[in-house]
Amino acid sequence: MKKVYCVVALLILSGCGTxxxxxxxxxxxxxxxxxxxxxxxxxPVSANVAMVLSGSNANKDAIVKKFQTGSIRMPAFKNIQGESANRLAEYILANSQVNK
Structure with missing residues (x-):
């Protein structure tokens, strides 16, 4: 049974990190x-809050870097570039709650 959980966890993580x-x-x-x-x-967290950001990630450059490079649990969106990247980052900043 442990093997089944490990396989399922790996499949989930591999899908999220690609x-x-x-x-x-x-x-x-x-x-x-x-x-x-x-x-x-x-x-979305609520009607007016798309995400909750940590203070260190609450700037345009950090947001763009995060979605373009991804992380262990988040896939990289390398094709969101230029003005599209700016519009996405501005939307996230304008519609997120920041935890200090």
């Missing part, structure tokens, strides 16, 4: 990009 090929439409808003690329894992 790169995603999503490329937003050129004219997509930050909210549209967030809805398409992020809400599979990041469910």
């Amino acid at each position: 790169s995603r090929d999503y490329t937003p439409p050129v004219d997509a808003s930050g909210e549209q990009i967030f809805s398409t690329a992020c809400t599979e894992c990041h469910k």
